[in-house]
Amino acid sequence: MNLNVDLMINSLPLLIVGAGITIQITAISVGLGLIIGMFVGIARICNVKVLRALAAVYIDFLRGTPLLVQIFLIYFALPMVVGQRVDPFIAAITACGINSGAYIAEIFRAGIQAIDEGQMEAGRSLGMTWVQTMRYIIVPQAFKNIVPPLGNEFIALLKDSSLVSVIGFEELTRRGQLIIARTYGSLEIWITVALIYLVMTLTISRLVSYMEKRLATK
Amino acid sequence: MIDIKNLHKSFGDHEVLKGIDLHINPQEVVVIIGPSGSGKSTLLRCMNLLEVPTSGSVVVDGMDLTGDADINKAREEIGMVFQRFNLFPHMTVLKNITLAPMKVRNISREEAEKTAQELLERVGLGDKADAYPPQLSGGQQQRVAIARALAMKPKVMLFDEPTSALDPEMVNEVLDVMKSLANDGMTMAVVTHEMGFAREVGDRLLFVDGGTIIEQGDPREVFENPKEERTKLFLSKVL
Numbered sequence: 001m002n003l004n005v006d007l008m009i010n011s012l013p014l015l016i017v018g019a020g021i022t023i024q025i026t027a028i029s030v031g032l033g034l035i036i037g038m039f040v041g042i043a044r045i046c047n048v049k050v051l052r053a054l055a056a057v058y059i060d061f062l063r064g065t066p067l068l069v070q071i072f073l074i075y076f077a078l079p080m081v082v083g084q085r086v087d088p089f090i091a092a093i094t095a096c097g098i099n100s101g102a103y104i105a106e107i108f109r110a111g112i113q114a115i116d117e118g119q120m121e122a123g124r125s126l127g128m129t130w131v132q133t134m135r136y137i138i139v140p141q142a143f144k145n146i147v148p149p150l151g152n153e154f155i156a157l158l159k160d161s162s163l164v165s166v167i168g169f170e171e172l173t174r175r176g177q178l179i180i181a182r183t184y185g186s187l188e189i190w191i192t193v194a195l196i197y198l199v200m201t202l203t204i205s206r207l208v209s210y211m212e213k214r215l216a217t218k
Numbered sequence: 219m220i221d222i223k224n225l226h227k228s229f230g231d232h233e234v235l236k237g238i239d240l241h242i243n244p245q246e247v248v249v250i251i252g253p254s255g256s257g258k259s260t261l262l263r264c265m266n267l268l269e270v271p272t273s274g275s276v277v278v279d280g281m282d283l284t285g286d287a288d289i290n291k292a293r294e295e296i297g298m299v300f301q302r303f304n305l306f307p308h309m310t311v312l313k314n315i316t317l318a319p320m321k322v323r324n325i326s327r328e329e330a331e332k333t334a335q336e337l338l339e340r341v342g343l344g345d346k347a348d349a350y351p352p353q354l355s356g357g358q359q360q361r362v363a364i365a366r367a368l369a370m371k372p373k374v375m376l377f378d379e380p381t382s383a384l385d386p387e388m389v390n391e392v393l394d395v396m397k398s399l400a401n402d403g404m405t406m407a408v409v410t411h412e413m414g415f416a417r418e419v420g421d422r423l424l425f426v427d428g429g430t431i432i433e434q435g436d437p438r439e440v441f442e443n444p445k446e447e448r449t450k451l452f453l454s455k456v457l
Contacts, residue, residue, distance in 0.1 A: 121268055122304035126318035126370060127294035136317060141308050 007188045011179050015189075018175035019196050025092050025171060026158045030104075032097030033153070037104025042134060044109045055105065062102035068163050071095040075167045092164040092171075100157050107149045111142035144215050151208030155201045162197075172196060219244045219374055219405045220265060225274035227260055234260045236429035238274070242374075247406045249420035249437065251413070253452060257429040258409045262376050265407060266296040279373050294322060297367030301379040303359040305351035305366070311338070312347040315366045323370065330369070337365035341395050357388030361395055368399075375399065377408040413457060417441055425449045 043055040062070065075091040086094075115138050123133030165174035176193040180186050220242040227235040234257045242248050252258045263269040264276055267283050274284065279295050281287035306314050315334035319325045325333075338344050341361040351359055360380055367375060377396065381389045393415050400406055400419050410416065416423055416437050423437040425446075433440060433449045441457070444450045 116302075116304070118300060118302055118304035119306065122298075122300065122306070123318075124290075125266055125268065125293055125296070125298040126366070127290050127322040128318055129290055132321055136321065137306055141306075144308070 004185060004188050007183060007185045008192045011183075011185075011189055011192060014179060015172060015175055015192060015196055018170060018172035019200060022158065022161055022171040022173075023200065025089070025096060025164065025169075026154065026161050028093045029096035029100055029157055029161070030150075030154050032093065033100030033104045033157075034150075036098065036101030037108050038139070040101060040105035041108025041112065042139075044105060045112060047130075059102045059105055062099050063106075067095065067099050067160055068166065070099055071163055071167060088164070088167050088169040091167060092161070092169045096157060096161055096164070099160075100153060103153050103156075104150065107146050107153065108142065110149075111146035112138055114145050115141050147215060148208060148212055151204065151211075154208075155204055158200060158204070159197065219246070219279055220407065221275075221277040222265070223275045225261070225264060225276065226272045227257075227264060227269060228272045234429055235264070235271075238429075238431060240424070240431065242405065242407060244405055245403045247400045247404075247408065247419055247421045248424060249416040249422070250407065250409045250424045250426055251411070251416060251452075251456075252426035252432075256427045258426045259378055261426065262378050262407055262409050265374075265376055266293055266298055268298075290322075294370055295373045297370060297372035297375040299360070299363050299367055299375065299377045299380045301382050303351070303356070303363045303383070305359055305363055307351050309350075310347065311343070311349050311351065311354070311362050314351065314362060315369045318366070319369050333369055334365070337368050338362075340398075341365050342391070355388060356384045357391045360384065360388075360392045364392075364395055364399075374405045374407070377406065377410065379409050379411065381410065381412055411456065413441070425452065427452065 040055045040058055043051040044059070046052065071091065074095045075086055075088070079085050119137050119141070120133055123137045124130070128136070161171060162173035164171060165177065168174065170178070172193060176189045180189050183189070220240070222238055222240040225235055225238040225240075226233065238261055240248075240261075250258045250261065260269055264271050265278065267276070267289055271284055276283045278292060281292045281295075283289060283292055305311075306317070309317065312331060312334055315337060316327065316330035319330045319333065320327060335344065335347060338347055341364060343358060343361055343365070346354065346358065346362070351362065354362065364380075380396070381392050384392065389412065393412060396406070396408070396415070397419050408415075408420070420437040422434060423440045424434045425432045425440065425444075425448075427448050433444065433446045440449065441453065444453055
């Protein structure tokens with residue numbers, strides 16, 4: 001076995017740009033997922049039956065089907081309904097965002113349910129509505145609880161985002177494939193790609209535990 | 219001020235309140251005692267609908283909580299103090315007190331903070347405005363909780379075992395605040411195990427057991443001359 005180190009070094013600039021794009025779609029998707037997840041998670045435990053049911057269906061469907069199939073649904077199947085091509089970037093962040101929204105909804109639900117119910121009672125007994133109490137009392141405290149699982153979700157999505165390479169979106173994995181198509185350096189490029197993913201996930205998990213410690217002392 | 223008629227409350231098959239009739243006059247201090255599981259806390263929690271009655275009516279200050287009254291509006295007039303304080307741990311003491319007046323009563327920050335500071339002085343914690351609840355002792359937290367409830371300028375105050383979670387040496391600082399409230403003419407319903415407070419501050423004592431009011435009257439009278447066997451038995455254990 002002969003490892004072509006020069007190829008690895010030379011491919012780095014292109015791959016690092018791809019890694020930047022991977023981080024970008026992960027961050028946008030998690031941001032989108034956070035907004036979706038907050039509302040779906042709250043809907044999951046509110047006292048309106050219809051909302052609860054809708055939230056449950058949303059979560060079940062997105063966690064019960066593969067992300068790859070969801071990406072195909074949005075990129076290939078949706079245009080047949082709306083009669084218009086979907087931009088790969090939009091398809092990528094939509095699929096990843098909607099998908100992580102389902103996982104984050106469950107994270108949120110657990111985070112909210114971990115708050116002592118006396119907090120809700122105290123808010124309501126002061127005349128605040130359910131929504132006001134959620135907004136000012138419960139959700140801000142829940143955010144603190146969900147930082148660690150949210151960090152895990154970010155890492156999971158960062159890795160899963162490699163799936164959008166199948167629709168030709170040029171993130172890290174896709175760039176690796178393209179370089180291999182030119183150089184036939186499967187071994188070198190996949191090792192480099194794997195190492196770049198590893199560096200990213202390790203950095204994020206360190207960042208999350210640092211944030212966790214800071215929040216805990218506050 | 220509070221008018222309760224034929225109040226029933228069940229949790230599943232378990233009937234906790236079995237037909238309570240109770241009228242509390244303005245400025246009256248009613249102390250509710252009874253063994254644990256007697257339904258006294260549930261009765262109090264029905265007075266601001268934290269527990270929804272199974273049947274019967276609860277009317278507070280002319281608002282029918284079991285009827286068509288806006289429950290959020292009604293709760294603005296009914297302050298509540300909990301056994302475990304339930305302060306908002308992520309906010310300073312000052313914010314704990316100003317939040318509801320600003321969000322619910324739409325009072326300006328300036329005015330809400332001024333009122334909050336006055337209330338903190340009143341409960342002896344004028345220097346704690348910027349502290350966070352977890353930094354305070356239990357007794358201090360409960361006094362902040364009382365100030366928080368008072369900031370809404372309620373017409374009635376409900377106390378649900380306000381000293382039961384406190385270390386013994388902190389009980390009096392809370393009872394003193396409650397005493398001064400009573401002296402100022404606040405209408406109060408107090409569930410407590412503090413018999414000294416009941417005797418000294420209460421206008422009326424209610425002994426609740428098995429989901430009904432067994433006996434009620436002037437606290438001194440009930441303590442010295444209980445008429446019912448169950449009252450005698452209970453008092454012999456706690457006095």
